[in-house]
Amino acid sequence: MYPLLVACKSISNLRKAAAQEVVDKVRQHSGVLVDQAQLVSKELIRVAILWHELWHEGLEEASRLYFGEHNIEGMLKVLEPLHEMLEEGAMRDNTTIKERAFIEAYHHDLSQAYECCMKYKRTGKDAELTQSVSPELVECRDLELAVPGTYRAESPVVTIASFAHQLDVITSKQRPRKLTIHGSDGEDYAFLLKGHEDLRQDERVMQLFGLVNTLLENSRKTAEKDLSIQRYEVIPLSPNSGLIGWVPNCDTLHQLIREYRDARRITLNQEHKFMLSFAPDYDHLPLISKVEVFEYALQNTEGNDLAKVLWLKSRTSEVWLERRTNYTRSLAVMSMVGYLLGLGDRHPSNLMLRRSSGKILHIDFGDCFEASMNREKFPEKVCPVPFRLTRMLVKAMEVGGIEGNFRLTCENVMQVLRSNKDSVMAMMEAFVHDPLINWRLFNFNEVPQMSIFASTHGTAVTNTEETAPSKELAQPQRGARERELLQVF
Known part of the structure; x- marks a missing residue:
């Protein structure tokens, strides 16, 4: 419905x-x-x-x-x-x-x-009590409606018994709410209720992750290594609001690093302070000087916070080794898939770590097909960077760095994707031609992945009713990034 x-x-x-x-x-x-x-x-x-x-x-x-x-x-x-x-x-x-x-x-x-x-x-x-914002929702009891995201064919339907009387407002930019729904099976189902954001694109990304998981499970090279991408339910309610399934026992990398540094009385922006102490007018320096200042800050800080967190949160060395391996492999899988998606905005608050397994979980897929390069505020201008692999992420891999599980997993995953390129390209093509998605950026010349799909069909396909008939769409041009993606497959 x-x-x-x-x-x-x-x-x-x-x-x-x-x-x-x-x-x-x-x-x-x-x-x-x-x-x-x-x-x-x-x-x-x-x-x-x-x-x-x-x-x-x-x-x-x-x-x-x-x-x-x-x-x-x-x-x-x-x-x-x-x-x-x-x-x-x-x-x-x-x-x-x-x-x-x-x-x-x-x-x-x-x-x-x-x-x-x-x-x-x-x-x-914002309020915490639901009856102050939605009396009708509180009065709902024993509905015939299934709990969002739980319906499965040929399985008993878990219906909504009631809604929890309290909503917790999370102190982030969009101030989402944590909602709990009591199911008819006696279980509680937690969701993140988000406003001011279109979740239909996230829903399509979850479908792509499902396809990738199936491909990895069916490959002999990857089937036994537990490389599946962590997915969660995404249920759009309107073009600017929706529900996201709550993934328990997860912390953002930003939160983990903050807790680690606060416990040791280390300032959260330690690296930035070193940069300003070396060059107070950093923002006005030429690029080559900025690089020198940045390298100075790296030389005077260790950047091993995430590695220490993985060690300190493990009961035994055996658990630590397992979590470190899971961390490295999951980071490699999402690096490859994120590269194909042109996924941007990968700051520490959009990367989560599962406490039990050590797997990396990505959230917020609003900036796909390199849309972050063309946004008005804080564009990601560096095109050749395919995915986030900063010093802190590499040091958490320990002694092997990228020349171990990370490289091997990247190669195996990319080989599986290449072997099933028709299925992957068909799924990604659906992203471009899906009329339900309100693209932040719909310029075929500026978004290379879209240009690939458009050039495959000769001309761009858009919703004719919502496009002015007098305005001609620019013909897609093959660029360096497009040729690079074609070489990938």
């Missing part, structure tokens, strides 16, 4: 109407199921993005349009739906406690601001 409900919210009228027609057909024989799915989806979206956050995001965008681009018409288009939502909420009786609190706190000032906007046009907080 969830993909259908997402399609019902599409900006494409044709797709929206088609999805609604399918939902209406399903409602004829499973009305209760459809109503419950719509209720759960609507309320989770309501919880994922509160009015405070909607207004904060809207005001930021309106401010950017007005002060940055002097686009007054665009500013008003952003603000008008928010004001309409506020006025409708003020007249309704079924608003939540948080929505009512927002109306009482800001309605007067926002109404005055809106009046000023209209005159110009004429003349030229």
